[in-house]
Amino acid sequence: MAEAWSGDGVGALSDEEIREAVRRRLKPGLSAATAKIAALHRSRCTVVHLSEHRREEERAVDGPPPKVVLGLKVYDDLDTAQVPAPRSVDDTSTTRLLLRESLRETPCVCGGSGRAQCTTCEGATTVDCPPRLGCKECGGTADACDACDGKGRVRKGRFVPEDAPPEGPASLARVKCAKCRQPGAACPGCRGLGDIPCTRCDATGRAPCPECEGKGSITCARCKGKGSRSTWTEGRVERERVEKVAELPERHAPGRARWTINRHALWSRTVLVEAGDPLPHLLEPGHRPELDRFRTAQRPGAGRTELLRTVRVEQLPLYHVRVAEAPNQEFYVFPSRDGVRVAVAMTTQRAQLITGAAVVAVLLVLAVLLLVVR
Structure with a gap:
């Protein structure tokens, strides 16, 4: 009789x-x-x-301290501070505390x-600005006026309005000069x-200062406009979940049978x-000794304290069966969702015989080909 099942699920x-x-x-x-039955039970441990x-x-x-900081639980010694117990090994929450x-x-x-005084205008709200700018149309050259060259005195023979009517678009038409008063002579x-x-x-x-926009002050660079700075010591209790899988030795079924077992x-x-x-x-x-050693080994690492540990053992009842009346076959029996299932494989001896026969056949074919070539 096979061993009785000790865990939950199929026996x-x-x-x-x-x-x-x-x-x-x-x-x-x-x-x-x-039939001769041998147990090959498989186990996985996490x-x-x-x-x-x-x-x-x-x-x-x-600025002032955030509201969430004001609501933190106060502690005196972080190592002895009380925090909520973990609900399970999946509880990876972080608890924040405030040192008293x-x-x-x-x-x-x-x-x-x-606010801080503007460094550009030094609080004056305005900066120096040239009251007048060079004309972009004529560049402030003699082209400013065809009659007086922009100097205010008409030069004889230089300009006769009736002989030189304005040409081109209306926006470029010459206008009355503000200095010499000659019509149709000046840059528009x-x-x-x-x-x-x-x-x-x-x-x-x-002109208004471009840095402070005429206000005389700018946002304080030290406090970012908050007016103060808050500091505190925060204690953090961080939890980490680490999963380790045990590599347990096992005897594998051959090719096709192993695929059937893994699938079903x-x-x-x-x-x-x-x-x-x-x-x-x-x-x-x-x-058994490997699994017992694995589940009791210390894993947290330096600076960490283990809170919880859960060991998950998964098992598969697997049986290797040999039948005297079927010497070339071996059977692997295991439970599946559809009931008891059997994976059939060729025995090692039978596989070796077939392989040897195939090799001999290939050698014979090669020998025949060599004779024909000669």
């Missing part, structure tokens, strides 16, 4: 169930009554550790206004003056939470 198979499943795969007339790391860090923000009397809000050098941009009033300062020579097998799961929980009984002899 071990009885010898009668195994022989009956194999009998259905044999040729008619063959019996599995004398250990999940939930560890904790505690550390302090200095924090700072511009570490929170301080310091006024800024700006006096708490959040500056009217013969050579320059135009500055629109930025309205020709006053003083129904594994059972046992979860061990407490350190004293017994291991499942359905284990290969070499698995």
Whole structure:
């Protein structure tokens, strides 16, 4: 009789169930009554550790302390500070704490206004600006006026309005000169003056400061306009989930049978939470000490404290069956969702014979080809 199942889920198979499943795969007339059954139970083990790391860090923000900081639980010693217990090994939450009397809000050098004197205008709100600018149309040259060259005195013989009517677009037509008063002689941009009033300062020579936009002050660079700076010491309790998979040795079924097992097998799961929980009984002899060592090994790492540990053991009852009346076949019996399933494979000896025969056949063909060529 096979071992009794110790975990949740599907149980071990009885010898009668195994022989009956194999009998259905044999040729008619063959019996599995004398079948030899050997257990090849497979096991997989995963250990999940939930560890904790505690550390302090200095924090700072511009302005008053955030509301979330004001609501933090206060502690005196981070190592002994009480935090909510983890709900499970999947609880990777981080708890933030506030060191007692570490929170301080310091006024800024700006006096708490959040503003500082503008360094460009030094608080004057305006800066120097040229009252007049060179004309873009004529460039302030003699082209400012065809009659007086922009000097205000008409030169004889230089310009006769009736002999030189304006040409081109209306925007480029010459106009009356503001200096010599000659009609149709001056640049339309500056009217013969050579320059135009500055629109930025309205020709006053003083324009609003571009840095502070005429306010005389700018946002304080030290406090970013908040007027103060808050500092505090924050304690952080961080939890990390680490999963380790045990590499347990196992004997594999050959090719096609192994594919069938991996595709259809129904594994059972046992979860061990407490350190004293017994291991499942359905284990290969070499698995038990390896599994026990693996689940009790320390894993958190330096600076971390283990909080919880869960061991998940998955098992598959697997049986290797040999039938005397079918010497060239071996059977692997295992539970599946559709009931007891059997994977059939060729024995190693049979596979070797077929391989040897194939090699001999190839050699004979080559020998014949060589004789024909000669």
